[in-house]
Amino acid sequence: MAIEQNIPPRKENTPASNSSGGGSDGNPNDPNDKTRRRRGKPRRDGKGSNNKDSKQTSPAAGKNKTRLASKSSEALTMQTLHSDTDTDIDGKGTLDSADDNAAANAEGGIKSIGDRRIIPFMKIEKPMAILSIFLVIASIIAIAVNGLNFGLDFTGGVSTDVRYEQPAEQTEVVKALADNGFNDAVVQYLGTRQELLVRLPPQSDNIEGLNTTLGQALNLPNNTAEISNVNIIGSQVGNEVYLNSVMALGLALLSMLGYVALRFQFKLALGAVVSLFHDAIVTIGVFALFGFPFDLTVLAAILALIGYSLNDTIVVYDRIRENFRRVRGISPRQTIDLSLTETLRRTIMTISTVMLVVLAMMFLGGDGLYWFAVALFIGLIAGTYSSTYIASSIPLAMGLSRDDFVVKVKPEFEEEIVSFNDPKMFEQD
Incomplete structure (x- = not known):
């Protein structure tokens, strides 16, 4: 008697389209299930799942992305001002958006550079110029009328x-x-x-x-x-010291003029020298007005003040040159306002730390350092003010622009476009 066995029909080994199971009836938990599983898409890094819902970002990767995003935003802030800004080959931009112009006029002509708002320092340029002229004239009158109370180093x-x-x-x-x-x-x-x-x-x-x-x-x-x-x-030695002091001040100013002219531009150099002269003459004028003793320690303070004020001015000039080269679509006045805004934090930190040292010398240094500290205190205030307005407004009044910092190609190095009109090229065989 024959026994019939119900043998199930043999299934073809056809891969299923489902990436999570073995086949249509396959069990992924069954070790005897030999059905091959295939992924719908290849994994990117060999880790995790390819499903969109299972993609997660680790905290470290998030921090790195945040840092890269912040750096890239800083790098790209000065490259693009607005989406509707058209820039030609020469670097002269034109703003076509009426909304941007209206917002700029509402803010006193100052535009937003990326996510930054720039302070309109040059908006009060004329009042500050009048104040500077008044201080310089008053100082010269005080020196001519009252004279300086020279110490023993000058009078003997x-x-x-x-x-x-x-x-x-x-x-x-x-x-x-x-x-x-x-x-x-x-x-x-x-x-x-x-x-x-x-x-x-x-x-x-x-x-x-x-x-x-x-x-x-x-x-x-x-x-x-x-x-x-x-x-x-003797008095003769005092006169020699006086003449040498005046020569030292003049030589220092001329040296600063040459350095800034070679390092940056002559318009900036003239503004730097005028601001340094302003700092020195205002400090000497205050000593003449109130009759403070003027000796070699005060002269040393004025020379040190010239170096400090020039250092602060060089920082501002370096940022001005950088912004003129990379920022387009804004006026020179707005470029200077942007540069002063970017260096404002550094200026505040520098003047604060130096002022703490000067005040310590003034009240704790004794009589030998008192007038030295007084001269530095007056000069620091005048130097910070002059670096912001005098050193920046004078080059602006002289027509400072982007063309002063961009290297232009000389005509003899420009390539000529030559076209050949060969009649044989148009002949048909």
């Missing part, structure tokens, strides 16, 4: 080195000299609090008599003074 006098048995205070020494008829004395420490330098106005006594009277005047209670040497500085 007596200089002596004194050593005490015990540490002495400067105020006590000045008071003791004033009680004995030696007025307007300047006392400075020489390394230690026991060694001092005493400077006095010109005296009528000779050196021998001056040693005796000074020895008696410098003696403090329970603290004897010993005079090592006495030097008499």
Whole structure:
């Protein structure tokens, strides 16, 4: 008797289109299921699934994308101002959107560069120019009428080195000299609090008599003074110091003019020198107006001030040159406003840190550094103001534009377009 076995029909080994299972009846969890599984699309990195719903971004990748996006946005901020800005080959842009022009006029002619808003510094250019002219004229009048209260370095006098048995205070020494008829004395420490330098106005006594009277005047209670040497500085030496000081100021200004002219452009160099002259003359004018003593320490402060002010001006000029080359579609006035806005944070941080040091010298440095710190304090205020307005407004008034910073191709290096009209080219065989 034959036994019939129900053998199921043999299925063809045809791959299924479903990427998640073995076949139409396949079980992915069955180890005996030999049906091959195929992906609908190849995986990009060999990890994870290809489904759109399962794509996730890791935190590290998100941070990297954020950083790249911020950097790219900064790099592209200055390349494109508006979508409707047309720029020609020469770099002169034209804004055709009426909405952009209306928004710019509402903001005083200042446009938005990318996501940044620029401060209209040049909007008050004329009032600041009038203020600068007034300060310079007032300073010159004060110097001509009142004159400078020159110290012993310029007028001459007596200089002596004194050593005490015990540490002495400067105020006590000045008071003791004033009680004995030696007025307007300047006392400075020489390394230690026991060694001092005493400077006095010109005296009528000779050196021998001056040693005796000074020895008696410098003696403090329970603290004897010993005079090592006495030097008499004549007026001729003071005049030489005065002339050398004026020559040093003039040479410094000429050197700055040449440096900025070679480094940037002559229009910027002229603005930098005028701003430096403004800082120096205003500081000297304040000393002449109030009768502050003017000695070599004050002169050193003015020379240091010229270097500081030039450094601040160079930072602004470097940004102006960079923006003229890369930003198109805005006027030169707006370019300068953009440059001043970008350097404003750096200027505030620099002036704040330097001012803290100057105030510390003024109130804690003693009499030897007081007038040096006062001169720096006045000059820092004038230098920050002049770097923002005088050094930037003068080149703008002289017609500063993008053409001053873009290198142009000389005519002899331009390629000529030559066309050949050969009659044989048009002949047909």
